[in-house]
Amino acid sequence: MKSLHIVKRGVSGVVAAVAVAAMVSIPSPALADPDPTPDTASEALEAYQALKRKAEKLNEAHLRAQDDLEANKKKMRTAERALASAKKAEQRARADIAEYRKVVDKFTGAAYRGSRLTSVSAALTGDSVRDYLDRSATIDVLAGQKAAALKKLNRAVEQAQQAKETALASRKAAQKAKDEARRNLKDIEARGDALQKQIDKAREAYNELSGADRAALEASYGDGETPPSSIKAPSAKAQVAVDAAMSKRGSPYVYGAEGPDSFDCSGLTSWAYQQAGISIPRSSSAQSQSGTPVPREQLQPGDLVFFYSPVSHVGMYIGNGQMVHAPQEGDVVKVAPVMWGDFVGARRYA
Numbered sequence: 107m108k109s110l111h112i113v114k115r116g117v118s119g120v121v122a123a124v125a126v127a128a129m130v131s132i133p134s135p136a137l138a139d140p141d142p143t144p145d146t147a148s149e150a151l152e153a154y155q156a157l158k159r160k161a162e163k164l165n166e167a168h169l170r171a172q173d174d175l176e177a178n179k180k181k182m183r184t185a186e187r188a189l190a191s192a193k194k195a196e197q198r199a200r201a202d203i204a205e206y207r208k209v210v211d212k213f214t215g216a217a218y219r220g221s222r223l224t225s226v227s228a229a230l231t232g233d234s235v236r237d238y239l240d241r242s243a244t245i246d247v248l249a250g251q252k253a254a255a256l257k258k259l260n261r262a263v264e265q266a267q268q269a270k271e272t273a274l275a276s277r278k279a280a281q282k283a284k285d286e287a288r289r290n291l292k293d294i295e296a297r298g299d300a301l302q303k304q305i306d307k308a309r310e311a312y313n314e315l316s317g318a319d320r321a322a323l324e325a326s327y328g329d330g331e332t333p334p335s336s337i338k339a340p341s342a343k344a345q346v347a348v349d350a351a352m353s354k355r356g357s358p359y360v361y362g363a364e365g366p367d368s369f370d371c372s373g374l375t376s377w378a379y380q381q382a383g384i385s386i387p388r389s390s391s392a393q394s395q396s397g398t399p400v401p402r403e404q405l406q407p408g409d410l411v412f413f414y415s416p417v418s419h420v421g422m423y424i425g426n427g428q429m430v431h432a433p434q435e436g437d438v439v440k441v442a443p444v445m446w447g448d449f450v451g452a453r454r455y456a
Contacts, residue, residue: 150311151322157304159414161435164300168301170392182280185276196270206262301361312435331443334428339456344382347384347422348408348422350381352430357369359434372393393420399454411423411429411452413445
């Protein structure tokens with residue numbers, strides 16, 4: 107058996123952030139119910155199924171922690187750009203302040219030197235009405251220029267203050283996102299340890315199953331049925347995803363694996379859509395909450411079908427009531443009937 111793939115994505119080089127939305131905290135990976143112990147051979151398969159389901163739930167929680175880490179890292183990258191933009195805006199605003207202040211100071215200095223004229227003084231010193239009108243027009247222009255300069259100066263001061271406040275808020279939000287990402291890493295490690303222990307228990311139980319029990323188990327997830335002779339998806343990208351998933355038939359199931367040589371259930375579906383240039387969430391529970399909801403009677407090849415409550419398994423519909431999926435530990439990617447008894451919904455991504 108291949109060992110668990112535990113992905114630890116580091117967090118470094120975080121500079122800043124825009125306002126970061128509240129992050130969802132994840133409950134402890136520990137499960138309250140004890141592991142089942144079979145008393146008879148007839149109970150062995152049932153006990154293994156229970157152990158496997160616990161491992162699937164832990165795997166989902168582990169993957170959700172990774173999804174949360176990736177979400178926080180995206181928010182931090184957005185934050186870096188926001189802070190850089192705020193700093194540039196503040197620099198531009200302060201340059202404008204310096205420029206407009208020169209103009210305002212020029213007008214103010216002229217007034218102190220006694221060179222500022224009023225309309226009355228212009229009338230008293232003028233030799234004619236025409237001279238008065240010309241002088242008055244000039245004074246009005248100068249006054250308007252001073253007023254405009256003051257207005258620009260005030261606006262620049264306001265913009266600089268706003269940019270400064272945005273930068274300060276970004277720094278605070280960045281630290282919050284960085285701290286949350288660090289907690290994500292610790293959570294991933296803890297969940298990975300709990301998952302590995304549960305996988306070991308499930309593998310041990312699987313190895314103790316009789317040949318008949320193993321055959322019954324494989325039959326419950328499909329025995330590698332023949333797929334439809336022609337699988338036609340509703341769009342070009344969905345067709346690429348279907349073809350990609352079908353090309354991996356026979357690849358082993360490994361908890362936490364996301365291809366290209368081995369997969370868990372959501373690893374297969376996320377990898378297949380990645381080949382079509384479409385990024386979807388990593389865990390089956392997250393996949394079941396994105397995309398476009400699809401009623402059972404409107405399923406088309408490429409749609410993802412989800413099972414159990416809470417969701418912990420996913421397959422890709424290929425038509426004719428069949429799906430391609432990575433079923434369980436000890437099995438391989440295969441075509442199987444859709445498990446309608448455990449079906450809880452479907453989503454379309456292309």
